[in-house]
Amino acid sequence: MRRLQILGSGNAFNTGGRAHACYLLENSSGRKMLLDFGATSLRELQKRGVNLLELDFLLLTHFHGDHFGGLPFLLLELDLILRRDSFTIIGPPGVQAACETLLDAMYPDYKFRLEIEYREVKGPFTRNDFHIEAIGQVHRPESLGYRIRGPRGRSMAFSGDASFDENLFALVDGVDAAIVELSMEKQEDPPIKHVALDEVQAGREKLRAKRVIFTHIYDQLAAQVRALELGEVAEDGMIIDFP
Numbered sequence: 121m122r123r124l125q126i127l128g129s130g131n132a133f134n135t136g137g138r139a140h141a142c143y144l145l146e147n148s149s150g151r152k153m154l155l156d157f158g159a160t161s162l163r164e165l166q167k168r169g170v171n172l173l174e175l176d177f178l179l180l181t182h183f184h185g186d187h188f189g190g191l192p193f194l195l196l197e198l199d200l201i202l203r204r205d206s207f208t209i210i211g212p213p214g215v216q217a218a219c220e221t222l223l224d225a226m227y228p229d230y231k232f233r234l235e236i237e238y239r240e241v242k243g244p245f246t247r248n249d250f251h252i253e254a255i256g257q258v259h260r261p262e263s264l265g266y267r268i269r270g271p272r273g274r275s276m277a278f279s280g281d282a283s284f285d286e287n288l289f290a291l292v293d294g295v296d297a298a299i300v301e302l303s304m305e306k307q308e309d310p311p312i313k314h315v316a317l318d319e320v321q322a323g324r325e326k327l328r329a330k331r332v333i334f335t336h337i338y339d340q341l342a343a344q345v346r347a348l349e350l351g352e353v354a355e356d357g358m359i360i361d362f363p
């Protein structure tokens with residue numbers, strides 16, 4: 121891993137103007153991949169001058185709109201504007217059906233010239249020098265978090281949306297940087313399947329990554345994280361380098 125750029129650090133409501141979940145990873149081989157692609161993500165890529173011809177693939181955590189709802193716009197751009205021949209989408213089991221249902225709802229009867237390859241995550245795999253391991257997270261039935269390692273051994277983890285539990289702790293254990301969702305100040309009763317600030321305060325030591333960056337967040341909650349010194353806070357456009 122060489123660099124991670126956060127293109128969207130916000131929640132489903134774009135609270136405070138933060139963009140939906142989207143992350144651009146580049147490894148030391150120069151390979152680039154996308155991790156999640158919410159409804160605002162194409163705009164963020166264009167705003168920051170990212171060359172879409174250099175993207176190797178998209179990896180999805182789950183099928184909520186703020187995490188994959190921008191996919192039709194990305195594929196139209198690749199097909200009609202950039203004239204790419206192919207693009208690969210990797211995600212939890214059911215990824216092809218979920219994506220095709222979304223595409224059909226938004227652009228019914230559109231026929232892509234672009235060849236779209238879908239691959240389901242069924243275990244650890246390597247693609248273009250990204251070594252990827254998935255660990256199921258408690259949010260949606262299909263939800264996966266990912267541990268990603270580059271050719272020089274630098275590593276990161278991304279929770280997607282998750283619960284504050286053993287699955288999340290295993291996901292982030294020992295990585296150089298963990299990108300962890302933090303959606304609310306207090307957990308509810310019965311619990312909502314998102315991470316809350318009061319849970320992090322009570323169990324921060326369980327997040328055993330070298331760096332913890334909280335995302336899926338809003339400004340008021342981010343200010344509390346900083347005041348309590350619980351970790352770093354993601355911002356749109358933020359760049360994390362892996363020396």
